[in-house]
Amino acid sequence: MPLFELSDIRFAFPHRPPVLQGADLVLHPGERLSIAGPNGAGKSTLLKIMVGLLMPACGRVVAFGAPRREESDFHEVRRRAGLVFQDPDDQLFCPTVAEDIAFGPLNLGASRAEALARVDAVLAELELTHLRNRITHKLSGGEKRLVTLATVLVMDPEVLLLDEPTNALDEANEARLTGILEELPQAMVLVSHDARFRQRLATRELRLRDGRLGPA
Amino acid sequence: MSATLSGAAAGRSDACGGGWLGRVDPRVRIVAATAFAVVVVACDALPVLALALLPALALLAASGLPPGPTLRRMAAMDSFILFILVLLPFTVPGEPIFTIWGFQASHEGLAQAVRIALTANAAILALMALVGTMEPVTLGHALHRLRVPATLVHLLMFTVRYIDVLREEYLRLRQAMKARGFRPATDRHTYRSIGFLLGMMLVRAMERSERILGAMKCRGFTGQIPLVAEMRVGAADIAFATGFAAVLAGLLAAELALAAV
Numbered sequence: 001m002p003l004f005e006l007s008d009i010r011f012a013f014p015h016r017p018p019v020l021q022g023a024d025l026v027l028h029p030g031e032r033l034s035i036a037g038p039n040g041a042g043k044s045t046l047l048k049i050m051v052g053l054l055m056p057a058c059g060r061v062v063a064f065g066a067p068r069r070e071e072s073d074f075h076e077v078r079r080r081a082g083l084v085f086q087d088p089d090d091q092l093f094c095p096t097v098a099e100d101i102a103f104g105p106l107n108l109g110a111s112r113a114e115a116l117a118r119v120d121a122v123l124a125e126l127e128l129t130h131l132r133n134r135i136t137h138k139l140s141g142g143e144k145r146l147v148t149l150a151t152v153l154v155m156d157p158e159v160l161l162l163d164e165p166t167n168a169l170d171e172a173n174e175a176r177l178t179g180i181l182e183e184l185p186q187a188m189v190l191v192s193h194d195a196r197f198r199q200r201l202a203t204r205e206l207r208l209r210d211g212r213l214g215p216a
Numbered sequence: 217m218s219a220t221l222s223g224a225a226a227g228r229s230d231a232c233g234g235g236w237l238g239r240v241d242p243r244v245r246i247v248a249a250t251a252f253a254v255v256v257v258a259c260d261a262l263p264v265l266a267l268a269l270l271p272a273l274a275l276l277a278a279s280g281l282p283p284g285p286t287l288r289r290m291a292a293m294d295s296f297i298l299f300i301l302v303l304l305p306f307t308v309p310g311e312p313i314f315t316i317w318g319f320q321a322s323h324e325g326l327a328q329a330v331r332i333a334l335t336a337n338a339a340i341l342a343l344m345a346l347v348g349t350m351e352p353v354t355l356g357h358a359l360h361r362l363r364v365p366a367t368l369v370h371l372l373m374f375t376v377r378y379i380d381v382l383r384e385e386y387l388r389l390r391q392a393m394k395a396r397g398f399r400p401a402t403d404r405h406t407y408r409s410i411g412f413l414l415g416m417m418l419v420r421a422m423e424r425s426e427r428i429l430g431a432m433k434c435r436g437f438t439g440q441i442p443l444v445a446e447m448r449v450g451a452a453d454i455a456f457a458t459g460f461a462a463v464l465a466g467l468l469a470a471e472l473a474l475a476a477v
Contacts, residue, residue: 053391075397083395090388093416094409106405107397137419155396 001065003027003159003187004050004081009059010211011045019045020056021211027159027187034190034198036216037208043191044086046208047161050189051078064158079108081159082152086167088144092136097128097147100136104155122154126180142173149180160188166197235280238349241453242358248460249346253339255464261474262327264467265334271463272338275345286344293340297332304329352376361447374425382421389413 004027012018019042027033037043048054049061052074061068063077085091094100098119105115123129128146131139139147145165152160165181166174174197181188181201192198198205205216237245256268276286306316308325315321347355356373360366393409400406 048391051395053395075399078395078397083392085388085392085395087388089420090385091392093389093393094412095415099412103393103398103409104396107399137416137423151396 002062003029003064004189005060005062006046006050007060007062009046009049009056009061011042011049011054011056011059018057018211020049020059023059023208023211023213025189025206025213027189029187030185030203032181032188032190032201032203034192034202034205034216035208035213036192036195036198036205041208042211043208044163046213047083047163047189047191050161051081051083053083079155080157081161082155082157083161084148084152084163084165086163088141088148089137091148091151092139092144094136097123097131097134097136097139097150100147101151101154104151108155118154122150126150126153141168142170142176145169145173145177146180149177153184158186160184160186161191162188163191164193165190166192166194235278235349237275237278237345238280239452240456241447241449242350242354243362243447244449244453244457245346245350246355246358246362248457249343251460251464252342252346255467256335256338259335259467259471260331261471262330262334264471264474265331265338267470268338268467269334269341271460271467272341272345275342279345279349281345281349286341289344290337290340294333294337297336301329301333304332358447378421378424381424382417385420386413386417389416 004025006023006025009020009023009025010018011020019040023042023046025033025046035043035046045054049056050063052061052068052071064080066073068074068077092100094103098116101119101122102112102115105118106112110118120129120132123132126146126149128143128150131143131147134143136144136147145168149165160181162181165177169177174194178197178200188201190198190201206213207216252271256265259265259268276283305313305321305325306319308322308328310322310324312320313323313326350358353373353376356369356376359372360369390413393413398409400410
């Protein structure tokens with residue numbers, strides 16, 4: 001059974017030409033699917049539609065075996081599919097790294113002690129324990145990126161949706177991120193401009209062109 | 217909020233098309249609105265205040281603003297003072313006129329409530345017609361030329377420029393919170409999270425302002441924003457100013473005449 005199955009997704013922002021015009025996408029377990037395409041082609045929009053942050057004008061979103069239509073249908077999807085935003089500053093808003101990572105588990109109803117235990121576990125797993133008590137907005141670009149990945153991994157998602165994860169990373173940080181992602185068991189959708197990054201990670205490559213998804 | 221903004225935008229485009237008031241010099245319009253407000257506040261007699269609504273309505277017609285939405289915005293302002301208006305008849309001592317649930321309403325209090333309602337509505341209507349149709353940037357330039365302190369003008373212009381940036385930042389953060397399963401509720405976790413969100417926006421706004429200042433300094437900013445647009449007072453502006461001054465003088469004369477009786 002596929003994890004995600006999107007069919008004939010159409011979407012337009014108000015007063016602008018449509019970005020998605022009948023996009024289809026299937027994501028199977030264990031797959032690392034990459035999506036390339038020019039700026040403004042609708043790649044980020046597609047990821048947001050997958051977790052119900054944007055609602056398509058028409059089309060069907062089936063996630064984890066159930067059709068998802070309304071806001072309440074997507075609560076479960078957001079727990080099981082973690083979206084890492086393009087700009088880490090859009091995601092980090094708590095004073096310290098630990099608090100920001102604990103935010104997700106607390107939303108899922110974990111107690112403070114449980115949430116903090118999970119924070120420490122995920123930080124150790126990503127070898128980021130030294131960042132635990134740092135102030136989020138004073139992290140470097142690379143650190144911010146790795147912490148945003150931690151904020152999503154701590155929720156134990158089955159799918160990772162990554163929007164331009166290598167944006168503004170230097171070589172060392174990019175290699176580190178690629179290494180971490182390679183080790184993760186989750187199915188992924190990788191939106192990226194970086195051809196090398198896509199080739200190294202993706203098991204299947206797609207390209208978004210004229211509002212539709214096709215083979216790269 | 218977006219509804220009122222688009223309403224204002226629609227109003228502006230109408231003003232450019234239809235209303236001749238939009239072509240009067242912005243400085244003249246600001247001074248006229250201020251003078252009108254001062255005169256209306258100074259007047260006390262109910263007939264004069266009722267009369268003052270007429271020029272305000274005439275300005276509304278001349279501004280080309282859509283009357284329906286504009287009057288609705290005026291009513292929105294009324295909702296702020298409604299509480300005072302309703303309480304006044306019962307709190308001001310004087311000759312009783314009616315009683316509700318044992319509370320006596322006084323004639324003086326009722327008159328005062330009507331007076332406040334008329335004053336506020338006339339002033340706000342004139343302000344919307346005269347100044348509300350102006351592009352915010354034009355308003356800033358006009359205020360600057362009227363010798364309003366540069367700091368206040370800059371504050372206004374930066375607010376106009378960056379309020380949308382802040383709004384979008386807020387919306388993006390809220391979306392990212394939602395993606396991590398955040399659902400606002402009445403609990404400590406929600407209060408903490410919203411507090412963090414606002415705090416983070418404040419910290420980032422301060423840092424952004426420093427970056428903007430740096431970028432401005434790189435381009436030679438020394439505390440003065442050079443203003444490009446020329447503003448000239450023409451014959452039509454003088455005619456408008458004279459006519460409006462005559463109306464204000466008429467209102468004051470009526471007030472003095474009624475006070476003398």
